[in-house]
Amino acid sequence: IYGVDGNEAQSFGNNPGRYDFNARWNHGIYEWALPQLYAEVAAGDLSVKLGHFYTLIGYQVIPSGGNFFLSRQLTFYNSEPFTHTGALATYTASDELQVMGGWTLGMDTGFDQFAGGSSFLGGFIYTMSEATTFTYMMTVGNLGWRGNGAINSVILTHDWSDKWSSVHQFDVLGSDASTRFGSNFAANGVADNSTGLINYLFYTINDKLKAGVRQEWYKADGISYNTMTYGVNITPVENFVIRPEVRQMWAPGATNGGAQVVGHSSLFNSTVFGVDAILTY
Numbered sequence: 001i002y003g004v005d006g007n008e009a010q011s012f013g014n015n016p017g018r019y020d021f022n023a024r025w026n027h028g029i030y031e032w033a034l035p036q037l038y039a040e041v042a043a044g045d046l047s048v049k050l051g052h053f054y055t056l057i058g059y060q061v062i063p064s065g066g067n068f069f070l071s072r073q074l075t076f077y078n079s080e081p082f083t084h085t086g087a088l089a090t091y092t093a094s095d096e097l098q099v100m101g102g103w104t105l106g107m108d109t110g111f112d113q114f115a116g117g118s119s120f121l122g123g124f125i126y127t128m129s130e131a132t133t134f135t136y137m138m139t140v141g142n143l144g145w146r147g148n149g150a151i152n153s154v155i156l157t158h159d160w161s162d163k164w165s166s167v168h169q170f171d172v173l174g175s176d177a178s179t180r181f182g183s184n185f186a187a188n189g190v191a192d193n194s195t196g197l198i199n200y201l202f203y204t205i206n207d208k209l210k211a212g213v214r215q216e217w218y219k220a221d222g223i224s225y226n227t228m229t230y231g232v233n234i235t236p237v238e239n240f241v242i243r244p245e246v247r248q249m250w251a252p253g254a255t256n257g258g259a260q261v262v263g264h265s266s267l268f269n270s271t272v273f274g275v276d277a278i279l280t281y
Contacts, residue, residue, distance in 0.1 A: 006031030008062050008077075009033035010110075011033075013108030035052070037110075038053050052109075055083060055121070059198070069231050069243065075171050075198060083108055084107070085105045088101070101123075103118070106119050113144070120140050121138075131159040132159075134156055136155075139151055146175050147175045149174050151171060153169065155168070156168045167202075168198075175192060178192040184221055185221040191221055193220075194221070207235070209232060209234055211231070216229075224253060226250050229246070231243060242276075245273070246273050248271045250268070
């Protein structure tokens with residue numbers, strides 16, 4: 001990956017200077033990253049990845065083209081892992097059930113181990129019907145840079161009709177990151193404990209236009225942060241999409257917690273308009 005998403009995809013859970021967590025990969029806001037580098041073997045209904053790969057946790061993904069909205073969830077950006085290094089097995093138990101499990105070197109590592117990171121990563125995807133899918137994923141143990149703890153993520157997706165669909169996500173993070181950062185998200189930008197509740201509603205207007213709304217409640221270290229995001233995806237041709245959106249944010253309890261996070265309160269009590277375009281080839 002190269003671009004403004006590069007910082008998310010880098011292995012910032014590494015010791016500095018290891019793999020792609022290296023100043024040589026950075027060029028201002030545009031950064032290089034190598035978020036996946038693995039071997040995979042398969043036999044029948046079982047497959048195993050060995051190496052560096054994207055996380056299973058959460059609904060949003062790092063590649064921007066895989067998301068409806070331009071902006072990111074607070075939960076995704078501040079609490080969920082992005083990548084792992086380790087071994088991950090996937091077993092297709094039936095047409096309805098897929099089970100995953102494996103071991104990793106904690107959160108956001110690339111062929112490196114920070115602070116003894118060693119954790120379980122796994123969960124399952126259950127297709128309840130043609131319209132409904134339930135997903136549960138978690139990682140628990142020594143999470144590396146994030147300390148000891150666990151994050152659990154539950155996602156329910158449902159197609160109400162050919163035009164209406166919804167996604168409902170609930171994440172809970174509990175860690176002792178405070179031993180390194182202090183238990184104050186407003187001051188240091190790292191949540192010790194957090195809860196995220198996110199709901200999406202989508203409406204397909206026609207083949208070239210789709211509308212969506214996202215509601216999020218994110219509670220980090222005792223302070224609630226709320227967002228409402230409204231947007232459309234305009235697809236004039238098959239491989240080109242334009243994504244305008246408006247995002248409202250309010251967090252009455254947020255304060256300018258410290259020099260490390262200047263403008264914390266004003267950032268999370270604001271309305272922002274954004275637009276981008278994605279060409280896939």
